[in-house]
Amino acid sequence: MPNGSPTGLYLSPVKVREVIAELERDGWQLVRTRGSHRQFRHTSKPGTVTVAGKLGVDVPAGTLGSIWKQAGLKKT
Template identity: 50%
Template sequence: MKKNREIIREPKQDGWYQLPGGKTGHRQFKHPSKLGRVTVSGSLGDDMPIALVKSVEKQSGLKLT
C-alpha cells in the first residue's frame, strides 16, 4: 500500500494545487482547467486504502500506480 504523500504527488505534477484552509484531516485539490476537486483524507504518512486511490483516480482523471 502506498502512503498519502506518494499518491498526492502525481496529481500535483499534473497541475492540481492544494486549496488553503482545511483544519480537518482532509485536503482538497483543484486544477486550473479541469472541473471538480480531488479530496484526500488522512495524514501524509498514512497508508491510502485502495478504495481512496480509486476515488482520487476518478476525481482527477489520472491513472495512479
C-alpha cells in the same frame, strides 16, 4: 513509474504523501484544508479532489481508485 501512480502497478501500499505528489505533478493545487482533509483544484479540469489522512498513512485501494477517477487519472 512509482507504485500508486495511475500508470504504475499497485504492488505495495501507497502513502497519502505519494498521492498528493502525483496530483501536484498533474497540476492540481491545494485550495483548502480542514483537519486531515486536503482539497485540490485544477486550472483546466473540473471538480475538486479530496485527499484525507495523515501524510504517512496508507490509502485504501478503493479510496485510491476514487481519487484517481476524480482527478481524471484513472487507468482505462
